[in-house]
Amino acid sequence: MTATRHGSVDARHPAAVPAGMHTRTVRGRAGKPLTPYLFLAPFMAVFGVFVLVPAVYGIWISLHNWDFFLPERPWVGLGNYTELFDPTSFVASEFWQSMRATGLFVLFSVPFLVTIPLGLALLLNRTFRGRTFFRAVYFAPYVLGVSVIGLLWQYLLNANVGLVNHYLSRLGVDEVIPWLTATPWVWVSLVGVTVWWTLGFNTVIYLAGLQGIDTTLYEAARVDGAGRRHEFWHVTLPSLRPVLLFVLTITILASANMFGQAYMLTNGAPNNETRTAIMVIAETGLEQFRMGRAAAMSYVLALLLIGISTLNFFLFRRQEKN
Amino acid sequence: MHANGKPPSRRTFLRLGAALAAGAAAPLSACAGPDLSAADPPSASDSYDGPPLTLRFWNGLTGADGAMMRELLREFSEQRPNITVQMFAMPWDAFYRKFPAAVASGLAPDIGLMQNFHVATNAARGVIIPLDEVADRLGLTEAGFAETVWRSGIFNGRRFSIPLDVWPDSLFYNRRVLAHAGLDPDDPPRDRVSYEEALEALAENGVAGHWLPAVDPQGVGRGFDSLQWQMGGDLYDADGGRALFNGPEAVEALTWQRERIVTGQSPRNVNGGDANVAFKNDLNAFMWGGPGALINDFSAVEDLDWGVVPLPTIGAAPASFAGSHQFVIMRQHEFDAARLSATYTFLSWISANSVKWADAGPVPARQDAVDSPEFSELPAQSSVAQALSDVRFYPLIPGIFEVQSTILYPAISDVLLLNADPQQALDDAARQAESLLAENKQKYAEVMT
Numbered sequence: 001m002t003a004t005r006h007g008s009v010d011a012r013h014p015a016a017v018p019a020g021m022h023t024r025t026v027r028g029r030a031g032k033p034l035t036p037y038l039f040l041a042p043f044m045a046v047f048g049v050f051v052l053v054p055a056v057y058g059i060w061i062s063l064h065n066w067d068f069f070l071p072e073r074p075w076v077g078l079g080n081y082t083e084l085f086d087p088t089s090f091v092a093s094e095f096w097q098s099m100r101a102t103g104l105f106v107l108f109s110v111p112f113l114v115t116i117p118l119g120l121a122l123l124l125n126r127t128f129r130g131r132t133f134f135r136a137v138y139f140a141p142y143v144l145g146v147s148v149i150g151l152l153w154q155y156l157l158n159a160n161v162g163l164v165n166h167y168l169s170r171l172g173v174d175e176v177i178p179w180l181t182a183t184p185w186v187w188v189s190l191v192g193v194t195v196w197w198t199l200g201f202n203t204v205i206y207l208a209g210l211q212g213i214d215t216t217l218y219e220a221a222r223v224d225g226a227g228r229r230h231e232f233w234h235v236t237l238p239s240l241r242p243v244l245l246f247v248l249t250i251t252i253l254a255s256a257n258m259f260g261q262a263y264m265l266t267n268g269a270p271n272n273e274t275r276t277a278i279m280v281i282a283e284t285g286l287e288q289f290r291m292g293r294a295a296a297m298s299y300v301l302a303l304l305l306i307g308i309s310t311l312n313f314f315l316f317r318r319q320e321k322n
Numbered sequence: 323m324h325a326n327g328k329p330p331s332r333r334t335f336l337r338l339g340a341a342l343a344a345g346a347a348a349p350l351s352a353c354a355g356p357d358l359s360a361a362d363p364p365s366a367s368d369s370y371d372g373p374p375l376t377l378r379f380w381n382g383l384t385g386a387d388g389a390m391m392r393e394l395l396r397e398f399s400e401q402r403p404n405i406t407v408q409m410f411a412m413p414w415d416a417f418y419r420k421f422p423a424a425v426a427s428g429l430a431p432d433i434g435l436m437q438n439f440h441v442a443t444n445a446a447r448g449v450i451i452p453l454d455e456v457a458d459r460l461g462l463t464e465a466g467f468a469e470t471v472w473r474s475g476i477f478n479g480r481r482f483s484i485p486l487d488v489w490p491d492s493l494f495y496n497r498r499v500l501a502h503a504g505l506d507p508d509d510p511p512r513d514r515v516s517y518e519e520a521l522e523a524l525a526e527n528g529v530a531g532h533w534l535p536a537v538d539p540q541g542v543g544r545g546f547d548s549l550q551w552q553m554g555g556d557l558y559d560a561d562g563g564r565a566l567f568n569g570p571e572a573v574e575a576l577t578w579q580r581e582r583i584v585t586g587q588s589p590r591n592v593n594g595g596d597a598n599v600a601f602k603n604d605l606n607a608f609m610w611g612g613p614g615a616l617i618n619d620f621s622a623v624e625d626l627d628w629g630v631v632p633l634p635t636i637g638a639a640p641a642s643f644a645g646s647h648q649f650v651i652m653r654q655h656e657f658d659a660a661r662l663s664a665t666y667t668f669l670s671w672i673s674a675n676s677v678k679w680a681d682a683g684p685v686p687a688r689q690d691a692v693d694s695p696e697f698s699e700l701p702a703q704s705s706v707a708q709a710l711s712d713v714r715f716y717p718l719i720p721g722i723f724e725v726q727s728t729i730l731y732p733a734i735s736d737v738l739l740l741n742a743d744p745q746q747a748l749d750d751a752a753r754q755a756e757s758l759l760a761e762n763k764q765k766y767a768e769v770m771t
Contacts, residue, residue, distance in 0.1 A: 271736035
């Protein structure tokens with residue numbers, strides 16, 4: 001990223017290029033060399049104290065059998081990690097079951113969370129009466145906290161006394177649908193609630209992206225005889241690429257960190273099938289106080305997510321080159 | 323600034339950052355575990371008369387019981403103007419997560435109230451202190467309490483808690499629903515035959531008589547616990563090394579529960595909350611639950627005609643799962659004699675006045691309170707109290723609650739959702755429990771010897 005910034009500096013000062021690397025840098029950063037770091041300092045202080053230090057500390061914890069309240073915290077080396085990859089251990093089976101649940105949730109929710117808001121943003125980007133009202137309406141659920149939407153949908157989706165089943169029975173659906181207690185309904189509920197809750201956020205980002213597209217591109221396309229569909233595929237989508245990458249990445253990360261919805265709605269039912277990785281980590285670390293093991297689990301999850309995000313970036317970059 | 327005037331390169335900067343992070347983490351990791359040597363609070367009287375002070379009291383009484391407790395605290399402060407007890411209530415699971423951290427960081431409250439099945443765990447963690455001498459000083463002895471309740475405060479040969487109350491799971495019945503099905507609303511079924519007959523009579527009237535929760539955040543397995551004890555089973559062996567809940571008695575208990583659902587005497591996929599809503603709307607005749615939660619809950623519903631008796635005896639002998647709220651004193655980095663004295667004063671007062679706490683629903687732990695005329699004026703609580711001799715508690719094993727809640731309860735839930743066979747599910751759970759029990763044993767071994 002620094003490299004691109006240098007590039008733009010070069011472009012504005014073409015004379016500096018032949019002078020070589022050293023001069024270029026000094027001119028580009030005119031003045032005191034520490035200035036940029038001082039600008040970064042307030043952020044770095046917060047980032048360091050609340051992210052970097054805990055993260056490093058977490059590695060240290062994960063190498064111990066660590067209970068906050070017990071006097072002995074024996075060093076176990078990579079024991080917490082090897083245990084997670086030991087197919088005979090109960091911990092591993094619980095952890096990987098939760099990873100599977102997390103993976104399924106990502107798989108089911110991300111396509112909807114990426115496409116529906118895009119369609120919605122395209123609609124809301126048109127000019128029509130009441131546009132602002134609808135923009136607010138679709139964003140509204142996102143304002144609510146997870147405990148609020150959890151409680152709300154718990155009442156609505158309750159199998160025996162819930163409103164959803166009540167109306168379904170009025171419509172002639174005689175079967176009682178176990179929204180919160182049986183597969184595949186639990187996934188329908190969790191994904192549905194999450195999409196309803198968070199689509200406003202992605203929509204707003206898409207909207208900003210859409211408004212940033214140069215209108216002359218559309219004019220040019222129209223001059224060339226492009227229809228609406230062509231405009232979408234050849235102007236809108238390519239121009240949205242950085243926004244798409246951003247939305248896809250944060251949506252995957254957010255879905256992989258899903259906790260509140262499952263905790264409130266299903267609490268892992270049926271038989272821990274909807275217990276997500278974060279739920280297991282929280283239970284292990286903060287309820288049973290097995291911090292070392294929980295830290296190791298967190299690192300496995302984090303490494304996987306870093307891997308997926310990197311893959312994501314590479315895929316988009318390769319497309320860009322093409 | 324760099325000697326040659328060049329700005330630090332990005333790599334240097336990153337290295338610097340990493341070094342700083344590691345450096346900052348080092349002192350954190352260097353700090354050893356908390357000091358858990360035998361806590362030695364100074365001796366203090368149980369009649370504080372010093373300058374005014376405020377005690378901090380944490381608990382999980384977030385419902386109507388919380389309001390009741392605050393009322394008691396107000397009354398106490400009226401009689402002892404120099405002691406104010408400031409109460410912080412938070413959901414129980416948050417309480418169990420937070421207070422050990424508060425103790426470790428030296429910000430512990432003075433007093434806590436906890437459920438009996440968490441006492442052993444926290445005693446083993448060393449975050450609460452032994453109270454043998456305190457109990458002696460306050461004149462509390464086994465003779466003054468129901469035996470099971472009194473002994474539930476003793477772990478590893480020492481007393482760690484003072485029981486306040488006991489809440490046996492009981493049978494709540496909707497009188498109007500019973501009468502409507504032609505059953506005697508004044509004579510709820512008390513044994514297996516009459517209970518099953520009542521359920522059949524209700525079914526003939528189109529009422530699912532016993533909504534049996536298959537999912538319940540409050541603990542779906544409590545009915546199962548009671549039943550398997552009634553059938554003669556036990557959950558764990560004496561020293562907490564082995565799970566026994568896959569024995570024939572337990573399988574019979576779970577099979578009986580499952581039958582209620584299969585035969586339509588309970589709807590499927592019932593959540594703990596559903597059973598309650600159905601009961602309040604005259605759609606459910608029987609509910610098994612704790613008096614602490616339900617007595618006030620049902621009393622608050624206008625036009626609900628209900629009663630409560632001890633659980634029916636489905637197995638060979640009566641038995642009811644029960645819990646108990648117990649006072650504990652938190653470990654402090656440094657104990658203050660004046661605060662301790664005020665704490666003892668408060669414990670002494672509230673124990674002596676525990677009959678007033680019965681308004682909140684539970685039965686007082688003290689025998690003299692149960693025998694008092696004030697208590698006999700509470701019909702629901704008095705009826706619940708008949709079960710006192712048959713109450714059963716979880717064994718006093720550190721970490722026992724997590725075995726119940728993370729292994730046994732999900733297995734029971736799976737069976738009651740009709741996804742698994744009782745024997746198979748309990749066998750699997752017992753095998754999983756074995757590894758957690760062994761781990762707990764090893765983890766707490768040092769403190770326990």
